[in-house]
Amino acid sequence: LLQLPNVNFSAEGSRPRHIQIRGMGERDEYTGAPNASVGFAIDDIDFSGIGMAANLFDIKQVEVLRGPQGTRYGANALAGLINIKSNDPTAYRENLIEVTAGEDDLTEVGLMTSGAFNDDKHSPLYRFSMFKHDSDGFRNNKFLGKDDTNGRDELFLRGKLHFTLTPKTDLDVTLLHADIDNGYDAWTLDNNFSTETDEPGEDTQKSTAAAVKFTLNGSENFTLTSITTLADSDMTYGYDGDWVDYNYWGRAFVYNYENKKDRDTFTQELRFVSKPKSRLFNDTTDWLAGIYYSNLDEENKTTEEFVDDWATLDSTKSSDFEANNVAVFGQLDHNLTNQTVLSGGMRIEHNSQDFSSSLGDDFSPSDNLFGGHISLSHELNQNHNVYTSISRGYKAGGFNAGLGAGARKDVIQFDKETSINYEVGLKSSLANNTLKTAVTVFYTDRKDPQFDGYDSNFVFYTENLDTAENYGIEAEFNWQAATNWKIFGSLGLLETNVEGTPINNRIVIDGREQSHAPSYQYNIGTQYRSQSGLFARIDVTGVDAFYYDNVHDFKSDNYTLTNARIGYEMDSWEVYLWGKNLFDQEYTTRGFFFANDPAYANEKEFERLGDPRQIGVTARMRF
Numbered sequence: 001l002l003q004l005p006n007v008n009f010s011a012e013g014s015r016p017r018h019i020q021i022r023g024m025g026e027r028d029e030y031t032g033a034p035n036a037s038v039g040f041a042i043d044d045i046d047f048s049g050i051g052m053a054a055n056l057f058d059i060k061q062v063e064v065l066r067g068p069q070g071t072r073y074g075a076n077a078l079a080g081l082i083n084i085k086s087n088d089p090t091a092y093r094e095n096l097i098e099v100t101a102g103e104d105d106l107t108e109v110g111l112m113t114s115g116a117f118n119d120d121k122h123s124p125l126y127r128f129s130m131f132k133h134d135s136d137g138f139r140n141n142k143f144l145g146k147d148d149t150n151g152r153d154e155l156f157l158r159g160k161l162h163f164t165l166t167p168k169t170d171l172d173v174t175l176l177h178a179d180i181d182n183g184y185d186a187w188t189l190d191n192n193f194s195t196e197t198d199e200p201g202e203d204t205q206k207s208t209a210a211a212v213k214f215t216l217n218g219s220e221n222f223t224l225t226s227i228t229t230l231a232d233s234d235m236t237y238g239y240d241g242d243w244v245d246y247n248y249w250g251r252a253f254v255y256n257y258e259n260k261k262d263r264d265t266f267t268q269e270l271r272f273v274s275k276p277k278s279r280l281f282n283d284t285t286d287w288l289a290g291i292y293y294s295n296l297d298e299e300n301k302t303t304e305e306f307v308d309d310w311a312t313l314d315s316t317k318s319s320d321f322e323a324n325n326v327a328v329f330g331q332l333d334h335n336l337t338n339q340t341v342l343s344g345g346m347r348i349e350h351n352s353q354d355f356s357s358s359l360g361d362d363f364s365p366s367d368n369l370f371g372g373h374i375s376l377s378h379e380l381n382q383n384h385n386v387y388t389s390i391s392r393g394y395k396a397g398g399f400n401a402g403l404g405a406g407a408r409k410d411v412i413q414f415d416k417e418t419s420i421n422y423e424v425g426l427k428s429s430l431a432n433n434t435l436k437t438a439v440t441v442f443y444t445d446r447k448d449p450q451f452d453g454y455d456s457n458f459v460f461y462t463e464n465l466d467t468a469e470n471y472g473i474e475a476e477f478n479w480q481a482a483t484n485w486k487i488f489g490s491l492g493l494l495e496t497n498v499e500g501t502p503i504n505n506r507i508v509i510d511g512r513e514q515s516h517a518p519s520y521q522y523n524i525g526t527q528y529r530s531q532s533g534l535f536a537r538i539d540v541t542g543v544d545a546f547y548y549d550n551v552h553d554f555k556s557d558n559y560t561l562t563n564a565r566i567g568y569e570m571d572s573w574e575v576y577l578w579g580k581n582l583f584d585q586e587y588t589t590r591g592f593f594f595a596n597d598p599a600y601a602n603e604k605e606f607e608r609l610g611d612p613r614q615i616g617v618t619a620r621m622r623f
Contacts, residue, residue, distance in 0.1 A: 002561070003523040003541050004064055005474040005492025008516050011589035011608055013237060014137070014152060014182035014203040017051045021066055022444065023470045023496045023517030024079035026452055027549070027590070030259070030460040031401050032300035032319040033355055037450075039069065039077035042084045043160075043174045045209045045229045046075060046265055046294065051082075053178040053207045053233070055156050057098065057110045057131040060087045066474070067421045067442065068393025070371055071331050071345025074227065074269035074292035078395040078419065086174075089125035089162045090114045095623050102578075102616020105148070106135040125162040131155075138611055139185055141195045143245045149185035149200035154178070172213040180205040187243050189596065191607050198246055199256055201239030208232050221278035227269045235261040243596060253598040254307035263298040281334065288345075289330040296323045308598065319357035319401060326350050339379040346372035351396040363399040367416050370394070385427045393419045395450060400461040411503055414464050419446045434480040443471040451514075453551045455504050458594070465500030468514065484531065488539075489524040504551045518544040518558075529569070535576070538564040548591035554605050559587035567618075575619040584613035 001009050001016060009016035010027035017040075018026050025038045029049055036048040047053050056062075063083040070076035073083075098110035114127040137150030156178050163171040184201035188194060209231035216224040238258035246254060271290040279285055298321045306313040331345035352366040375389030397416040425440040446468040454460045472494040479487045496514040513519070525539025545558045562583055567576030588607040595603045 002521065002543060003490070003539070005476065005490045005521055005523075006066070006472060006494050007064060007492075008518060008521070008543070008546070009589070010516055011186075011610070013052075014150070014184050014186075015052045015180075017049065019051070019082065020516045021064070021080035022442065022472070023494055023514045024444075024446075025516070027516055028452065028460070031462070032261075032298065032302075032357070033321045033323075033353070033398055033401060034263075034296070034298065035396060035398055035450075035462075037077070037079040037395060039075050039081035039083075041075065041081065042176065042209075043086055043158075044211045044213065044227050045174070045176065045231050046267060047207070047231070047233075048075075048077075050205065050207075050233055050235065050263065052180055052203075052205045053156070053176065053209070054084055055131055055133070055154070057156070058087050058096070058112045058127075058129040058158070060085045066440075067423065067444070068371055068373070068391045068419065070327070070347040070349075070393075071329050071373055072288065074267065074271070074290065074327075074329075075294070076325070076327065076347065076349060076369075076371065076394070078393045078417065086129075086158060086160065087114075087127065088172075089127040089160050091116050091123075091125060096620060098618065098620045100616055100618040103614045104135045104138055106133075106614065106616055108133050108618075122164050124164075127160040129156075129158045137183060137185070139193055139195050141185060141197060141200065143196045143198055144200070149183050149195065149197070151183045153181040155180075166218075168217040170215045170217075172211075172215075174211040174213075176207070176209045176211075178205060178207045184237070184239050186608050187239070187606060189243055189606075191605075191609070193609060193612070196244045196248065197240035197242075198244075199240045201237075201258075203237050205233060205235045207234075220275060222275060223273045225269075225271045225273070227267070227271075229265070229267045231263075231265045233261070233263045235263070237261075241596075249598050251598060252307050252309050254305060256303075256305040258303045260301045261298055263296065265294065265296050267292070267294040269293075280332070284336075285332055285334040287330070287332050290328070292325070292327045292329065294323075294325045297321070317358050317402065319355065319361065322354045324352050341377045342375075343377070344372070344374045346370065349394075353396070353398065355399065355401060357401055359402050361399075361401045363401075363413075365397060365399060365413065367396045369396060369416065383429045386425070387427075388424045389422075391421045391423075393421060398462065403459065403461070411461065411463070414450060414462050415448050417446060417448050417450045417464070419444050419449075421445075431479070435477065436479075437477045438475070440474045441472075442474070443469070445469060449498065451498070451502070451550050453502055453504055453549070455551075461503070463503050465498055465502065467500070468496070468498045470494065470496050470514070470517070485526070485528050487526045490522065492521040494519055494521075498550075502550055507550075507552055509550050512553075513547055515547045515549050518546040520544045533569045535569050535574070536564075536566045538562070543587075549593075552593035554591050554593040556588045556591060556607070559585050561585055561587065572623060573619070573621045575617070577617055578615070580614045581610075581612060586610075586612075 008020045010018040012028045019038045034049045040048045040051040065081040069081045093115035096112040100108035110131045112129040116123040133154040136148040139150035141149045159175040161173040182203045184203040211229040214226040241255035274287045300319045327349035329347040334342045349369045355363040373391035377387040395417045421444045423442045448464040449468040476490040496517045527537040542560045565578040587610045590608040
């Protein structure tokens with residue numbers, strides 16, 4: 001993720017699932033009422049906020065759609081959408097075996113097979129893949145004498161089927177299962193890799209999901225696409241909150257946290273796309289229209305154990321959250337000339353929520369929301385295409401659970417957020433089409449922006465501030481410098497500002513940069529692939545310092561990570577020696593500022609370290 005311009009993440013658990021695009025996005029989720037700013041989809045299945053079900057084995061592409069989304073695809077996203085597409089079934093037989101071994105007791109095995117069920121040209125097609133990952137998690141628990149308390153044990157299964165029902169009707173079915181049984185033991189009092197917990201946590205997820213896509217090309221006027229998805233995810237996230245053993249402080253001091261989620265999602269999208277015979281306005285305008293419905297039901301159970309010399313508290317609270325979204329969306333693409341296209345789209349959505357908890361919370365907010373865009377794309381010549389757009393995004397309002405009786409009304413509920421995003425971009429093909437470049441300049445004006453925070457008792461909440469600005473530049477290039485050699489790179493520059501007084505106002509953030517919004521990110525690299533089979537690649541990623549939260553002024557350091565790979569490739573097999581974080585740069589992905597001692601008197605900076613250097617070998621065979 002860090003190699004993509006203006007994309008960052010918060011490592012709240014064992015794998016990244018809270019993502020920020022252009023400085024916008026959550027850093028954690030403790031309320032039991034998910035409302036992600038950044039969408040995350042795998043083969044059309046919504047995993048926003050819980051993206052642990054993703055891996056990159058047998059993946060066709062990873063799309064990062066920045067800015068408000070919702071007029072061309074079913075789901076809405078305020079800040080952007082990360083859309084992962086796996087490879088489709090093939091009419092020809094192909095198989096792949098991938099094996100990896102490396103430091104940190106890393107082992108990975110990937111298997112894939114694809115083809116047709118029989119020799120008939122209309123035969124159903126299949127593709128099945130399995131990927132297994134095991135590693136120890138780069139931590140040594142000194143108290144327990146173990147090196148795998150932060151380990152990862154992950155299994156991913158995916159099956160895809162393609163049926164040609166008639167010459168003009170197709171049916172695609174995707175089945176996905178993820179079984180993630182990870183430990184979680186990442187924090188220490190000394191901000192290092194040696195933990196001292198006596199009850200290490202866990203970060204687990206079992207997801208079973210399906211997507212059914214029906215495509216009808218029978219009409220002369222439009223193509224109808226129906227996408228139905230279902231997903232069930234059971235998750236446990238727990239940790240030893242005092243980070244040490246029971247007697248570390250010479251007195252009783254224990255804090256343990258565990259949250260169990262059961263999330264069920266259902267979505268249905270109907271999309272109509274015009275054909276040449278149904279173009280509007282004298283055959284100059286293509287059109288798209290769609291209807292989208294989603295239902296999310298999440299049950300939460302949170303258990304907290306607290307022991308001190310003066311008190312022992314065990315609390316269990318539960319909640320049930322349901323969100324329903326119904327939306328209609330559409331888009332018109334009008335060809336002003338053969339080189340110029342004017343596009344306009346709109347989305348109207350009704351969002352309703354229902355939340356109840358064992359603490360007596362009872363919320364049922366609803367919102368009518370709308371967004372849209374207008375853009376102009378012009379082909380200057382065969383080598384340059386310029387575009388500009390204005391889009392409106394939104395994010396539904398909500399509530400803060402578990403605050404108790406007597407809480408201020410303006411704290412209990414928060415309003416919807418809206419944004420206007422302005423963009424200008426240029427895509428070019430230079431040097432006889434060997435150099436591809438893309439540059440985008442953007443400015444986002446946010447009204448009633450939603451920011452997450454927490455107080456000294458670690459009560460988490462969301463609040464509206466007055467306004468916020470996010471603006472910057474994104475640039476990418478890919479240069480085929482010679483037949484066997486290419487150079488590539490990207491740069492993200494980001495400026496952010498927020499105005500308003502937060503609930504927890506001991507820190508003045510008015511006029512300050514937003515959290516997890518580094519001012520620059522870059523990636524630069526080169527790759528060589530010879531006809532004899534020799535392969536070499538190296539790339540460097542740099543990230544500027546950034547604030548961790550809105551409730552303190554604690555910042556990360558800037559850092560640079562170097563990755564390299566060298567190997568040999570033949571027609572049917574390949575082998576690579578690779579290194580991640582080659583120079584063992586120490587860097588951090590999340591930080592807090594609070595007191596974690598029995599006296600609560602020593603507030604200090606605590607950081608979660610990113611992975612150190614790792615060396616490994618990967619081999620693949622195709623047949």
